Amino acid sequence: MEMLNPHCGIERDNRGVVRLTICNAGSLNILSSAVTNGVREGFEKLAGDKDIRAVILAGQSEKSMIGGADIKEMAKLDQQSAEAFITRLRDLCEAVRNFPAPVIARLPGWCLGGGLEVAAACDFRIAAHDAKFGMPEVRVGIPSVIHAALLPRLIGWGRARWLVMTAENIDASTALAWGLVDVVAKQGGLDAAVEHTVKALLECGPEALRSQKVLLRQWEELPLTESVNLSVGVFGQSFLTGEPQRLMQGFLDRKR
Secondary structure, three states, rough: EEEEOOEEEEEEOOOOOEEEOOOOOOOOOOEEEEEEEEHHHHHHOOOOOOOOOEEEEOOOOOEEEEOOEOOHHHOOOHHHHHHHHHHHHHHHHHOOOOOOEEEEEEOOOOOOOOHHHHHHHHOOEEEEOEEEEEEOOOHHHOOHHHHHHHHHHHHOOOHHHHHHHHOOOOHHHHHHEEEEEEOOOOOOHHHHHHHHHHHHHHHHOOHHHHHHHHHHHHHHHHHHHHHHHHHHHHHHHHHHOOOOHHHHHHHHHHOO
């Protein structure tokens, strides 16, 4: 594993798939300011690499991808330092959300609070059979903020309200039924489930996937008619890459 900084290690295979591991953050991979900055810097450093086809975001231990934000650090905050703390976490979530290639959250064990916000900013969430999810902030006197705002879009208002206002945890099967995660792996099969998704992405045109990710982000923000009309030009531009011609011809050749 190559260490980009003390809290961010990367492994890259010959397919252009990068596993980005959150390191030296305790057994639950807790987001202190230093860890948050380290992981964000890792994503920002990799963002310009056009050869990356997908990123798997993982924690160093099997207890969690990210267990949450650092309560020891937060307990000492005041208004000004609290805003600085949460801005750092927002910037990490945005670095994930804006990363040009697809990002897969590998979710063993606990995924709580800031960890669930980072997971929500990923494109895909693949959970272990015994994973647990929750937004416990209100129990420690703070609201869930920043990328918790993605939750109503993912799971609907009622379920998002349940998570952020009751602070109750849900299990993996509930998370799947709610649409909070995309896949729940069989016992012992988390990496196989991640690899299945990686293989599906590698079958797709890399430029098309990058373009699709940008469109999806815009669709989250824009009114429907604008989303529809905006995408006409994006469709046309895709033919400048040469990818449609190559992949469509390959499809036609296989049909003969």
